Amino acid sequence: MAVAKGRDARFMRIAIKKTVEGIKDGQTPFGAAIVKDGKLICAAHNVVWDTMDITAHGEVNAIRIACRRLGTIDLSGCTIYSTCEPCPMCFSAIHWAKISRIVFGATIADAKSAGFRELEITNAQMKRMGKSKIKIKGGVLRSECLRLFALFRKHEGRKKLY
């Protein structure tokens, strides 16, 4: 599975790079990329503070952009790469968009440890309870994704989190 692993790492690095841009722009340390048939559709970071839209997480933002770019609300066949395990809002947005696969780096528990006010329900729990068929792969470049939290803290200092 070396090739598949390589591809997942490659797209995760794109999500990480976009997240770093977000941090430098004063946003929180979360980003995502959406890929279809091996091609990047879009990458986006969280823009909650920038847009005063509390729902504008990295994944939600990426899904909205992908729907516009592809001209559809049906993202079947797409994979979403997220630097952090999607929160239940984002997991459910991914469900509604019919995305086929989630690949994530850090976990919701990691985000909570970093100070974010998470509903601590894992993607595996959401999948099981919601009887979803989505494929999920966690832990891809987790240590690089964890470093985003440290970079954010260094950048934002003691800024109050939402």
Next chain:
Amino acid sequence: MAVAKGRDARFMRIAIKKTVEGIKDGQTPFGAAIVKDGKLICAAHNVVWDTMDITAHGEVNAIRIACRRLGTIDLSGCTIYSTCEPCPMCFSAIHWAKISRIVFGATIADAKSAGFRELEITNAQMKRMGKSKIKIKGGVLRSECLRLFALFRKHEGRKKLY
């Protein structure tokens, strides 16, 4: 509790009225109203088809509008009235927005019976698993909210649901 009940019914009727507007405009039968200190902040219906944004459920749309109107991402002290029990995406958006109370009419199981592709996880389950302190009251004007599904079907015929 007659007064509280009367107030809840009054604001739910505003959400229902907005949902009927949405149905007539070709949208799906879901709407919400956000209230603070007894005053209506906004009412909104689902605009997924209108905006090609799969995340634009009635509650998410209402939260986005309320944040803009109040100039904040913190909706503490607000109540959200939803014609249908918020799906896990909307429940979690409500959590992030720090809304204090959810009042809903029909249930997620009702929406599933009406043909919508729900992740069948109740608000009570989300609250318990996510250790949320949000107050939840269901069944407010449920039969009127259920009629919205029938009105939608009559209007949209056999249109494919997302």
